[in-house]
Amino acid sequence: MQSLALLHTVFYFLLALAVLVAFHEFGHFYACRRLGVKVLRFSIGIGKPVWSYRKSPEDTEFSIGFLPLGGYVKMVDEREGEVSHKDLPHAFNRQRLAIRSAIVFAGPFANLLLAVLLYWIVFMVGETGMRPVLGKVGQGTLAEQAGFLEGDEIVAVGDNPTPTWGVAMGEVIEQAMDNGNASVDVRTVRDALVRRTLTIPLEVTENPEMLHAQLGFLPMEPSIPPVVDKVESNSAAEVAGLAPGDHLLVADGKPIKDWRQWVDYVRANPGKEIDLTVEREGVERGLKIRPAKVESEHGAIGKIGAAVRLPQGFLDDMQATYRLGVFPAFVAAVGKTWDYSTMTLKMIGRMVIGKASVDNLSGPISIAQYAGQSASMGFVQFLKFLAIVSISLGVLNLLPIPVLDGGHLMFYFLEAVRGKPIPEGIQIMFQNLGIAILFSLMVFSFYLDIFRHQA
DSSP states (O other): OHHHHHHHHHHHHHHHHHHHHHHHHHHHHHHHHHHTOOEEEEEEEEEEEEEEEOSSTTSOEEEEEEEEEEEEEEEOOGGGSOOOGGGGGGOGGGSOHHHHHHHHHHHHHHHHHHHHHHHHHHHHHOEEEEOOBBOOOOTTSHHHHTTOOTTOEEEEETTEEOOSHHHHHHHHHHHHHHHSEEEEEEEOTTSOEEEEEEEOOHHHHTOHHHHHHHHOOOBOOOOOOOBEEEEOTTSHHHHHTOOTTOEEEEETTEEOOSHHHHHHHHHTOTTOOEEEEEEETTEEEEEEEOOEEEEETTEEEEEOOEEEOOOTTHHHHHEEEEOOOHHHHHHHHHHHHHHHHHHHHHHHHHHHTTSSOGGGOOOHHHHHHHHHHHHHHOHHHHHHHHHHHHHHHHHHHTSSOTTSHHHHHHHHHHHHHHTSOOOHHHHHHHHHHHHHHHHHHHHHHHHHHHHHHHO
């Protein structure tokens, strides 16, 4: 099972990487073709090509590199080799500053366009999720301080409607991290519309993980009758003789009020025998069940391998569907991409000046895990994951760090101010510095990933 999970994670990570890199490089490629610069090679992946195709010697070679970590567009450029006389007008280095800038900018811009496209699809396809009704609000949490009560249903955050729990939590966290507070409209158990304001302390906005822990929002868990629906083969439930339709009554002398209470009791008693009384076809029966001991991130827990029978219509009452028309979905997609882009920039700025934790960085291991987890949650969730990473890739590439697209644009800006290019020696020096910075960030993100898994 672990090997299958690993293959699942690796497959979707490589798929996500291929899509994101392909769009980024296609942005450069398309701009070159439209602006008259000849492209020698379009590669997904780096290193020795494992596959390549070229229609004729004068056409672009399309290839897949051995290492699936990035890609590149190789243009005709006198700085990188000898150029034939007929190709000189199509050499990158001979183009006007505006053309060179447009070609460099096109890569990150393509990633932002991809995010808009993905969000557009997400909003049109829609998603079904649990209604954002709050469960018990923890004492001392930010939610309690803002006056939230059990049974409140979040209907909007700011000006954005929140029909599902996932949408509501995403909007709350986004506004909290961006503004330090969030205005939340709720419908109370008495059907009154009330606005509550979450105020987030500065030290919490600097660390999203701390925000998750201190926010205090938990979904409502309605009482479900403790009736068994399915029993896994070779499970503790099957060994004990538990059967579909059994109504659980008493565990170790304590009445079982609902399924959640039973689950909590089983989890708290791994490997310990439980005296269980059930009702089957109107007759009470006594069973002895010993929950299997399963290791989790919180220690050993009990598991019996039985699923609950949901009352008819239960999911219909608790679920909501969020879907937009073609034009509203496009407007929402543009807005979502803009909001996340600005939030990403603000978070980077906070980390640079030391007002946000570097724990916010995600390395390849974490990103691979997110890819696999989002794919397991469904098509829409995977598209949302791709959109977020595409925005991050686009924004990061626009940072004024030599080697990145933003570093080239910085040199072009200085060239426009000076009226002549920055000396090649100075460019090489700063590019080496950029390589060192990127390599250090990569090593550090790997270290954070490994530390998270050990912790």
